Amino acid sequence: MPPVARAPGPPRRPPRTPFALIALLLPLTLLAVGPAVAVGAGGWVVAPVGGGRPAFYAEGTAGTVLRDTVAVTNSGRTPVTVRLRGDGVPAVFARSDLRIPARTRAEVPFTVTVPPDAGPGDRTGAIVVRDAHGRTATVPVRLRVGGPALAALTVEHLAVGADRITYELVNRGTTVLVPRLSVRADGVFGRVLDRAPRTLPVRLPPGARRTLSEPWAGRPVLDEVRVRLTVTAAGGARDTADTSAAFVPWGAVTGGSAALAAGAAVLLGRRRGHRARTAPRSAGAEPTGAVS
Known part of the structure; x- marks a missing residue:
């Protein structure tokens, strides 16, 4: 039996969405x-x-x-x-x-x-x-x-004070540096300070400058020393700086000088008094009288 043709029905419409829902979702989309x-x-x-x-x-x-x-x-x-x-x-x-x-x-x-x-x-x-x-x-x-990475630093303004060593670290490169420090000091009679390299608790960004100090409580009482600082960092950064310092017990020197000065003043005073007692009187100072 040949197929029976059917008339097409009305087109199917999509389900309607409430207008309020469209107004809410469209702007957010x-x-x-x-x-x-x-x-x-x-x-x-x-x-x-x-x-x-x-x-x-x-x-x-x-x-x-x-x-x-x-x-x-x-x-x-x-x-x-x-x-x-x-x-x-x-x-x-x-x-x-x-x-x-x-x-x-x-x-x-x-x-x-x-x-x-x-x-x-x-x-x-x-x-x-x-x-x-x-x-x-x-x-x-x-x-x-971006750019080339360059690790470089310098040690500047090294100085030895009463109980510490002060210095400045400057990052001259283009990378952040975490420096390591070693300290040596040699006196007239041999080495008086030797500190192995250690990592410092600082981070130096490019161009940064930091003033740091190294305590030195057991410095010599009487000596002339040469202090040297060596600083290194990753990437091949390295620099050294050295300076001289003379240690003299100025209190003892001052006390001895004062004692010498006091003794010299006493001797000088005694000598002047002795000269005053033995000096001869001048002829015009003797009393004269007329005999009648």
Whole structure:
């Protein structure tokens, strides 16, 4: 039996969605272009624009200007006023103060300039957004500075004081340094100080200068010594500095000098008195009289 043709029925319609639900979901769908990585307590969020990034990433050599865009999304029912700033990174925004209407997203371009004296390595910071009520949200910034790595340092202004040795360390390279220090001092009769290399509790970023001291309570009482400091760090950084110092017991010397001076004054006084008693009188001083 040949198939029986049936008349097509009315077209099937998709299930209707209540208008109120459409009004609620559509704006959120349009606004949610990137992930909300930082949430403000007032119903607004902050995120990098595009790419689904949880943070800002940038790389460049010293002096490079890096560009990116941050989005502030207000999903609430009332406008919000926010202020943008960089924390730990020199960020400059196209607009730092914004008033964002309800259910609206604002995109703000900004630049970060790598400092001209920045050495190679990783740096961290954040883009901070704060509203009029003091609520804040942040997005991390990861900055990698390129360029050749150079480890170099110098020891400067070495001096020997009453009970310690003072000096300055200067990072002359482009990497962060954790220095190691050894100390030697040789006197007239041999070595009087010998401290093996040890790691100092300091971190020197490029260009940093630190004044440090080394205690020396058991220094010689009477000697002339040559003090030498040797500082090293990873990457081949190394420098030495030396200076001379004379140790004299000035208290004993001062006391002996005072005793000698006092004895000399007594002897001098006695000699002057003896001279006064034995000096002859002049002829004009004798009494004269007339004889009648």
